[in-house]
Amino acid sequence: MEIKAPTPQIPPAVWTEFKDLQEWEKLHQTRQEGDKHSALFETVEEGIFNFPGGFVVTTLADNFLNWARKSSVWPVTFGLACCAIEMMVTFASRFDVERLGMVPFASPRHSDLMIVSGTVTIKMAPMLKRIYDQMPDPKWAVSMGSCANSGGPFRHGYHVVKGVDRVIPVDVYVPGCPPPPDSLMFGLLKLQEQISHFRKTGQRPAPSEKSD
Amino acid sequence: MPTQAEARGLIQERLGVAASGEGNLLLIEIAPERWLELGRFAKDTLGCLYMSFLSAVDWKEQGLEIVARVENLDANFAVFMKAKLGAGETRCASLAPVWHGANWMERECFDMFGVRFEGHPDLRRILLPHDWEGHPLLKSYAVDTPHPPYR
Numbered sequence: 001m002e003i004k005a006p007t008p009q010i011p012p013a014v015w016t017e018f019k020d021l022q023e024w025e026k027l028h029q030t031r032q033e034g035d036k037h038s039a040l041f042e043t044v045e046e047g048i049f050n051f052p053g054g055f056v057v058t059t060l061a062d063n064f065l066n067w068a069r070k071s072s073v074w075p076v077t078f079g080l081a082c083c084a085i086e087m088m089v090t091f092a093s094r095f096d097v098e099r100l101g102m103v104p105f106a107s108p109r110h111s112d113l114m115i116v117s118g119t120v121t122i123k124m125a126p127m128l129k130r131i132y133d134q135m136p137d138p139k140w141a142v143s144m145g146s147c148a149n150s151g152g153p154f155r156h157g158y159h160v161v162k163g164v165d166r167v168i169p170v171d172v173y174v175p176g177c178p179p180p181p182d183s184l185m186f187g188l189l190k191l192q193e194q195i196s197h198f199r200k201t202g203q204r205p206a207p208s209e210k211s212d
Numbered sequence: 213m214p215t216q217a218e219a220r221g222l223i224q225e226r227l228g229v230a231a232s233g234e235g236n237l238l239l240i241e242i243a244p245e246r247w248l249e250l251g252r253f254a255k256d257t258l259g260c261l262y263m264s265f266l267s268a269v270d271w272k273e274q275g276l277e278i279v280a281r282v283e284n285l286d287a288n289f290a291v292f293m294k295a296k297l298g299a300g301e302t303r304c305a306s307l308a309p310v311w312h313g314a315n316w317m318e319r320e321c322f323d324m325f326g327v328r329f330e331g332h333p334d335l336r337r338i339l340l341p342h343d344w345e346g347h348p349l350l351k352s353y354a355v356d357t358p359h360p361p362y363r
Contacts, residue, residue, distance in 0.1 A: 123341045156355050158348035159340065 062198075069112070069138070070195040071101040073188075076111035078131065081118025083145040083178040090181040090188075097188060108134040113191070114168070115184075119147035119154055120161040132168045140195065142187055143170045146177045153177070213259045216289040222257060236289040244295045247278070248305040248331075254291050255310050260284045263313035268325040270351045275299040276325060280307065280314075297327075306331040324349035 048054040079087060090097055091104045105111045108131045120128060132141065143164050146152030151162040161167060171194060174187035214222055216236055223231045223240060227250065233239030242250050254260045260282035269277040276297045283290040297304060306329035307314040318329045319338040326347035329335055337344065346353050 158353065158355065158357065 066196050066198050069198060070192040072103075073101060073113045073140070073192065073195070074103050074105045074111045075113040075115050075142075076108045076131065076135065077104050077106050078108075078114055078128075079117050080120065080124065080128075081145075081147065083117035083148070086178045086181055086184060087115055087117045087144065090184045095181045095185060097185065100188065100192065102188065108132075109136065111135050112138070113140045113142065115142045115144050116148040116164045116168075116170075117144040117178075119152070120164045120167065121159050122161055123159070125161050125167050128164070129167050138198070140171045140191060141168050142172045142174060142184075142191060144174045144184060144187070145179055146175065149173050149175065213284070213287050214257075215287055219258050219284075219287075219289060219291075223253075226253060226257065231291075233292065238289060238291045239294070240291060241294045241296075244278070244297050244301070244304060247293075247295050248307065248310070250293055250295075251280075251282075251305075251307045251310040254282050254293070258284060258291060259287065260291050263307075263311035263317070264290070266307065266314055266317035266321060268321050268327055268349075270325065270349065271296075272351050273299060275301055276327060278304055278321075278327065280317075282311070302326055303328045303330055305329070306335075308332050323347070326350065 045058060049058045079085075089095060091102075102113075108114075112135070114132055114135065116128070132139070141164075143149050147154060147160070148164045151157075151160050154160045155162055164170060172187045172191045174184055176183050179187070216238070219238060220231050223229065223238065227240075227242070227246075229240060229242060231238040231240050240250065262283040262285050264281040264283055266278070266280040269279060271277055274296070278293075278295045278297065280293045281290055282293070295304070304327050306318055308318055308329070309331060315333070316338060318327075318332055319335060321327050322329060322332075322335055323337045323339050324347055336342070340348070346357060348357075
C-alpha cells in the first residue's frame, strides 16, 4: 500500500483575514453620530434637566465631568511618520504635556485621544480605524501635520488617503510640516477647551468662535 | 578576477556587445531574451556578487525597459544592465536564481510596473495591499484612480 506524506496545512496570515474588520466597520457605520452615552442615560439626564431647578444639577454635573475629562486626556501612542518625532518631543520632559494631564498610553482601550501624526496610507487606514474603534467613548482625535490634514505633499500620490477625516472624525487640525511641539501643544490646549464645552448628552457642541 | 578594462574586453568577446559608459561604469544594453544569460555572465565571469538594484522604466508606447545594476566590490566596477522589453510586453526572465537580492527587487518591480518575471520563486505584491488593482508607476495609471472606501 502506498503511503502519502501529509500535505502541510499552512495557516493563512492574520492580515489576510479581513472578514472580521469589515464586520467591525459595518457595525460602526450603523451607529449614529454622537452616540456617546446610552439612551437610558440620556432620558434620565433629560428628565432631570426638565425638572424645575434640575438644570442646576445637570450643569454642575456637566462642569465637573468636563473638568475631569479635559484634565485627563490620555493620548494613545500612535506615531505614523516624521510628525511622530515632534509628538515624542511634546511628550518628553522639555515640553511635558503630562502637566496638562496627558499620559501617553500604549493601549487604545485606556485612551481618550488619538493623535494621528503622519501620512495615512491606504494600506494603513483600516488598521488606524481599527485602533480608533477600540478606544472607549467619549474619544477625540487630533490630526497632526499637513499629511494627516489633507494628504499634504503626498496628496497626489497613488497610495495616500487625502486627509484622515475620510477615515475617522477629527476634532482639532494642527497645521505644519511637521508642526513644532508648541504648535501641537496649542492644538492640545484647543482640544481641552473644546472638551470643556462638551454637552450633557455627550454630543459635541456646534462650532463656535471661541472653541473652533 | 577581471579588472575593469579586462571586463570590457570579456563582454565584447563573450557576448558580442560593446559596453559603453565611462570609467568604472560598464553600461550594457541587451535583448530581453539574453537577460538571464547576461546575469549569469556578470556574476560568474565578471565577479559581480553584489546586486545593487533592479527596476524598470516606462517609455510609454515603446514599452518597458528593465534596468539593473550589479557591482564587483573587489575590483571596483559596476555593470549597469538594460533590456527593452518592447511595446506591450510584460514578461521578462527573472534574475532571482542568480542573485537572491533580486527577489524582492523583482517583487517590487512587479508591484509597481506589472512586469511578470518568469522563473521567480514567489512573485506577488510586496508594498501595496494584495487586493490592489493596477500598477501605479506605469504612465498609463491615472493619479486619481479611485480606491474605495478611503478616497
